Amino acid sequence: MANVTLRNVRKTYPGGFEAIKGVNVDVGDGQFCVLVGPSGCGKSTLLRMVAGLETVTGGEIDIGGRIVNQIEPADRDIAMVFQNYALYPHMSVFNNMAYGLRNRGMKEAEVKSRVDEAARVLELTSMLERKPRQLSGGQRQRVAMGRAIVRQPKVFLFDEPLSNLDAKLRIAMRVEIRKLQRRLNTTSIYVTHDQLEAMTLADVLVVMNGGQVEQVGNPLAIYEKPATTFVASFIGAPPMNLMSTRPEEIRSQLAGSGAADAGILGIRPEDFVITDQTPADGVVLPLTVEAIERVGAETFVYGTRAQDEQRIAANPGELPPGEVIVRIPGSEAPPIGEKIRVAAMRQKLHLFSGDGRTRIEA
Amino acid sequence: MVEEEGFRRYIAHIILWIGIAIVAFPVYIAFVASTQDNALIANGQMSLLPGGHFFEVYYQTIFVGTSGSTREPVGNMMLNSLVMALLIAVGKIAISIISAYAIVYFRFPFRMPIFWIIFVTLMLPVEVRIYPTYKIVADLHMLDSYAGLSLPLIASATATLLFRQFFMTVPDELLEASRIDGAGPLRFFWDTLLPLSRTNMAALFVILFILGWNQYLWPLLITTRDDMQTIQVGIRKMITTTDALTEWPIVMATAVLAMLPPVFVVVAMQKLFVRGLVETEK
Numbered sequence: 001m002a003n004v005t006l007r008n009v010r011k012t013y014p015g016g017f018e019a020i021k022g023v024n025v026d027v028g029d030g031q032f033c034v035l036v037g038p039s040g041c042g043k044s045t046l047l048r049m050v051a052g053l054e055t056v057t058g059g060e061i062d063i064g065g066r067i068v069n070q071i072e073p074a075d076r077d078i079a080m081v082f083q084n085y086a087l088y089p090h091m092s093v094f095n096n097m098a099y100g101l102r103n104r105g106m107k108e109a110e111v112k113s114r115v116d117e118a119a120r121v122l123e124l125t126s127m128l129e130r131k132p133r134q135l136s137g138g139q140r141q142r143v144a145m146g147r148a149i150v151r152q153p154k155v156f157l158f159d160e161p162l163s164n165l166d167a168k169l170r171i172a173m174r175v176e177i178r179k180l181q182r183r184l185n186t187t188s189i190y191v192t193h194d195q196l197e198a199m200t201l202a203d204v205l206v207v208m209n210g211g212q213v214e215q216v217g218n219p220l221a222i223y224e225k226p227a228t229t230f231v232a233s234f235i236g237a238p239p240m241n242l243m244s245t246r247p248e249e250i251r252s253q254l255a256g257s258g259a260a261d262a263g264i265l266g267i268r269p270e271d272f273v274i275t276d277q278t279p280a281d282g283v284v285l286p287l288t289v290e291a292i293e294r295v296g297a298e299t300f301v302y303g304t305r306a307q308d309e310q311r312i313a314a315n316p317g318e319l320p321p322g323e324v325i326v327r328i329p330g331s332e333a334p335p336i337g338e339k340i341r342v343a344a345m346r347q348k349l350h351l352f353s354g355d356g357r358t359r360i361e362a
Numbered sequence: 363m364v365e366e367e368g369f370r371r372y373i374a375h376i377i378l379w380i381g382i383a384i385v386a387f388p389v390y391i392a393f394v395a396s397t398q399d400n401a402l403i404a405n406g407q408m409s410l411l412p413g414g415h416f417f418e419v420y421y422q423t424i425f426v427g428t429s430g431s432t433r434e435p436v437g438n439m440m441l442n443s444l445v446m447a448l449l450i451a452v453g454k455i456a457i458s459i460i461s462a463y464a465i466v467y468f469r470f471p472f473r474m475p476i477f478w479i480i481f482v483t484l485m486l487p488v489e490v491r492i493y494p495t496y497k498i499v500a501d502l503h504m505l506d507s508y509a510g511l512s513l514p515l516i517a518s519a520t521a522t523l524l525f526r527q528f529f530m531t532v533p534d535e536l537l538e539a540s541r542i543d544g545a546g547p548l549r550f551f552w553d554t555l556l557p558l559s560r561t562n563m564a565a566l567f568v569i570l571f572i573l574g575w576n577q578y579l580w581p582l583l584i585t586t587r588d589d590m591q592t593i594q595v596g597i598r599k600m601i602t603t604t605d606a607l608t609e610w611p612i613v614m615a616t617a618v619l620a621m622l623p624p625v626f627v628v629v630a631m632q633k634l635f636v637r638g639l640v641e642t643e644k
Contacts, residue, residue, distance in 0.1 A: 074545075082539060099543050
C-alpha cells in the first residue's frame with residue numbers, strides 16, 4: 001500500500017537524448033495508473049525508472065514516502081510484469097513464482113502457502129510443475145502475474161503485459177487484471193500504447209508524448225475535455241476530427257462564441273448527425289461521402305469537405321486535410337459520392353489554440 | 363527425408379555403405395592387428411580376421427607396456443591423458459563462461475579493448491607461442507606436471523566468444539526480472555545463466571575434451587618423465603624403436619584404447635551436444 005509520486009523526473013541518455021523531460025505524476029494509494037502514448041514517448045522508460053531498471057537523471061521518485069532514486073530494484077518493494085513475461089525458462093511454474101521469495105530468505109512453508117494461494121487465484125494449480133515452454137501465452141502471462149502477486153509488493157508495474165496475446169485473450173486478461181487489482185487494492189502503474197486498454201483500466205490516465213505528460217486525469221474526463229490536440233486525437237477511436245478554423249466557412253459559424261481566437265476546431269465522430277436542418281447553435285459541414293465502413297452496431301462515414309485547407313500540426317492518427325469521419329447508427333449508410341450535411345451541437349465542440357497546445361473553453 | 367523408390371534407394375544405400383567401409387576399415391584393421399602375434403605381422407602375413415591374442419595383448423598394453431621404447435603401461439598414459447583432457451575442458455569452460463559473463467553483463471573501463479584482446483588470442487594458438495609459453499611453464503616449475511600440461515591450453519578465446527554470443531541472445535528482461543526478484547549478479551549467474559547454458563556447456567565439453575585428448579606437441583615438449591606421458595605421445599614413441607622390432611599389436615591396441623574415451627564422450631553426450639548446437643532454449 002503506497003502512493004507513488006514522481007516529482008519533475010528527468011532522464012537523459014549518455015548520448016544526450018532526453019527521453020523524459022520533467023514528469024510530475026501522483027498516483028494515490030490503491031489507484032490504477034495507466035501511462036499511455038505512442039511508441040517512443042518515454043512511457044516504458046518512465047516505468048523502468050520507477051522499477052529502478054533505469055537510472056534517474058533528475059527529480060525524485062517517491063514510493064510510499066521514501067525517495068527511491070538510489071535504491072536497488074529488489075529493495076523498492078515493487079513487482080513488475082514484463083511484456084515478454086521474462087519467466088525463467090529452466091524453472092517450473094512453482095519455482096518461477098517462489099524465486100523472489102526464496103531470495104528474500106522466506107521460510108519454505110510460507111513460500112509454499114503464498115505460491116499455492118496465487119496459483120489458486122490465477123487457476124494455475126494444475127500447472128505448478130510445468131516449465132514455461134509447456135504453457136500457452138495466456139498461461140505464461142498468468143504466471144508472470146503470479147510472480148508479481150506472491151511478493152505482496154507496495155506497487156505493481158506492468159509493461160505492456162497484454163501486447164503478446166491475441167485479441168480475444170487480451171480483453172479477457174484485461175478484465176482479469178482489473179479485477180485482481182481491485183481485490184488486492186495494490187497501487188499499480190501500467191504502460192500501454194492501446195488507448196482502449198488505457199481507458200478501461202485506468203483510475204488515473206497519464207497521456208504522454210515526446211517525453212512529456214500531455215494530460216493527467218480520470219479517463220472519461222480526459223475524453224470529454226482533452227487538453228491538447230494530441231490528446232484529442234490519441235484518445236478515442238476513430239480519432240477526433242481536427243480542422244483549422246481559418247476557412248471562412250467555419251470561422252463564420254463560430255463567430256460570437258468567444259472562441260474566435262481559437263485556431264483548431266475538434267469534433268468527435270459520434271457528435272455529428274446527418275441532417276438537412278441547420279441547428280440553432282452549432283456547426284454544419286457539407287461533405288462528400290468518400291467511403292463507408294459498416295461494422296454492425298455503427299457505420300463510419302469518411303467524407304471530404306468541399307474546401308481544402310492547410311494541415312494542422314502533425315499528430316498521430318491525424319486525418320488527411322479536409323477528411324472528416326462521422327459515426328452514425330449501423331442501420332444507416334449513405335451511398336458513396338452523395339453530398340451530405342453533418343451538424344454538431346455547440347457544446348460538443350472542442351476548441352484549441354493554433355498550435356494545439358492549449359484548450360480554449362468556449 | 364525424401365523417400366526414394368526401389369532401385370534408387372538401393373544405390374543410395376550402397377554408396378553410404380561404401381562410405382562407412384572406407385571410414386571403418388582402418389579401425390577394424392587396427393583392432394585385428396592388436397589381436398595378432400607380432401611375428402605374423404612382421405612377416406606381412408596378417409590375417410584379416412581377429413587373432414587369438416586379444417587378452418594377452420591388451421593385458422600387456424594396459425598394465426605392462428612395451429618391452430622396448432617406452433616402458434610405461436598404457437593404463438597410466440590414459441590416466442594422464444584423461445586428467446589433462448578433463449582439466450582443459452572443465453578449465454576452459456569455467457574460465458570462458460566467467461569472462462564472457464563479465465564482458466556481456468558488466469560495464470567497466472576498457473571493456474571493449476579487453477574483449478578485443480581476448481578475440482585476438484584466437485590467432486595465437488599454443489603452437490605459435492610455444493617458446494614463450496614453454497619458458498613461462500618452465501620458470502614456474504610446472505614441467506612434468508598436470509598443471510603444466512593443462513594450464514597453457516585453458517585460456518580460450520573460442521569458448522569465451524561462444525558464451526558471449528549465447529549470453530547476448532538471453533533476453534535482458536530475464537536479468538531485470540532477477541534484479542527485481544532480489545538476485546544479485548552472482549545469483550543471476552548461478553541460478554539463471556548457468557542452467558540456461560547447460561546445453562552449450564555440454565557441446566563445448568565434447569569439443570574441448572577431444573581437443574585436449576588429442577594434444578600432441580605440447581605434452582611432447584613439457585613431459586620428460588615416462589610416467590607423465592600422455593597416450594598420444596606414447597603411441598608415437600612406441601613406433602620408433604632403434605634396435606628392436608616395433609611391437610605392432612601393442613601399438614595397435616594402444617591406438618584402439620586411445621580412441622575409446624573420445625568415442626565414449628561423444629556417444630554419452632550426443633543428445634546434449636546436438637541440442638547445444640541447434641536448440642535455443644529460452
